[in-house]
Amino acid sequence: MPHVRANGIDIEYESFGRESDPLILLIMGFAAQLTFWPEALCEGLAAKGFRVVRFDNRDVGKSTHFVGQAAPDPRALFAEVMGGRRPHVPYTLDDMANDAVGLMDALGADRAHVVGASMGGMIAQLVAINHPDRTKSLISIMSTTGRRDLPSGNPETLSVLFRPPNSASRDDLVDASILVQKALSGPGFPATEAEMRLRAERRTDYAPFDMDGIARQSAALIVAPPRNALLKELRCPTLVVHGADDPVIPAAAAKDTAASIPGAELIIIPGMGHDFPPALARVFLKHIGNFVAKAEAAVAE
Numbered sequence: 001m002p003h004v005r006a007n008g009i010d011i012e013y014e015s016f017g018r019e020s021d022p023l024i025l026l027i028m029g030f031a032a033q034l035t036f037w038p039e040a041l042c043e044g045l046a047a048k049g050f051r052v053v054r055f056d057n058r059d060v061g062k063s064t065h066f067v068g069q070a071a072p073d074p075r076a077l078f079a080e081v082m083g084g085r086r087p088h089v090p091y092t093l094d095d096m097a098n099d100a101v102g103l104m105d106a107l108g109a110d111r112a113h114v115v116g117a118s119m120g121g122m123i124a125q126l127v128a129i130n131h132p133d134r135t136k137s138l139i140s141i142m143s144t145t146g147r148r149d150l151p152s153g154n155p156e157t158l159s160v161l162f163r164p165p166n167s168a169s170r171d172d173l174v175d176a177s178i179l180v181q182k183a184l185s186g187p188g189f190p191a192t193e194a195e196m197r198l199r200a201e202r203r204t205d206y207a208p209f210d211m212d213g214i215a216r217q218s219a220a221l222i223v224a225p226p227r228n229a230l231l232k233e234l235r236c237p238t239l240v241v242h243g244a245d246d247p248v249i250p251a252a253a254a255k256d257t258a259a260s261i262p263g264a265e266l267i268i269i270p271g272m273g274h275d276f277p278p279a280l281a282r283v284f285l286k287h288i289g290n291f292v293a294k295a296e297a298a299v300a301e
Contacts, residue, residue: 002014002015004103006105006106007095007099011055011064011099011102011103011106012034012055012061013053013054014053014055015051015053016046016051017045017050017052017265018046019107021046021193021194022052022136022296023052023053023289024292025053025055025056025100025108025115026053026115026120027055027114027116027117027123027124027127027270027280028054028057028118029054029116029117029119029121030119030161030214030217031060031217032120033056033060033203034056035061037276038276038278038280041276044282044285048292048293049293050296051105053107055103057099058096059216060207060210060216060217062206062207065210066091066216071086071219072090072215072216074222077219078222084222085137086091088218089216089223093122093221093225094126095220096123096126096220097124097126097127097130098130099125100127101131104134110135111134111228112134113139113233113292113295113296114127114138114290115139115141116140116141116143117249117276118142118143121140121143121144122143122146124140125231128234128236129227129230136299137238137295138234138236138238138239139183139241139291140241140257140293141240141241142246142249143242143249143253143254144254144257145257146224146227148226150253151250151252153246153248153249157183157247160257161184162218163179164211168209170205173209174200174201177199177200177204178197179251181200183247183282184247186245186246186272186273186274186275187245188270188271188272189271189273189279189280190279195278227299228260232262234261234262237266237298238261239265239267240261240265240266241254241284241288242266242268243268243271243273244268244270244271244272245270245271254268265291269283
């Protein structure tokens, strides 16, 4: 896959479709490689006349890892934030939003339809907030405004997400990935054991596991302030998509996001959890494809 230098780091990315077509920029979530975006979704959107780019955020996959920078203690950071302080962290979600815009610069794209999932949805929101002239539309998937009083996720699921593998062996990394997939899945779109193992093996073989990088991303999440007031200033077309059975970020967060953005559309999908199993690719292709096509047509008028 190609990579570019943008915002002072190396960013690994993959592109689908013609370079001359309107850009859809896909921003993945916490600790997740670009490969978490289903190829069927990327290829389907490209077939609708878009250039689709997915990429590795900093500290994950094959993009720059901030080796040598201390991984903050999440519990200590959380206590400081709850105490009203703004602790220093290696980087913020705003920095990660600047990475996304830097990638757009490197690709020669003035504007994009910005799509983010989970933490990627938070980053996508900040792209729209901080760079409104670069944002044709915003799609926030299984994400949140960061408001502190919103319902929390399932504690058992969250513990699985932050649980390190038993070892750095390939078998243990694959098993840990399968365990995470099972924890994140929703009842309406189950993946088979074979599908989960194939995804886990591809992710494990794609790039080394970096627990310190995950901790640095976690720090950026913990210190991020709520975005409700800033989201109220957005004027770009916005779609909010969420699973009714999301165990990590309850659907109340999607309703809060949509209520915070003027004119935002909200879609709650029954049976959807906090993952992209193969069975969901066609559902996302329908909703994202229809929305960006409508938004692109409005831009062209």
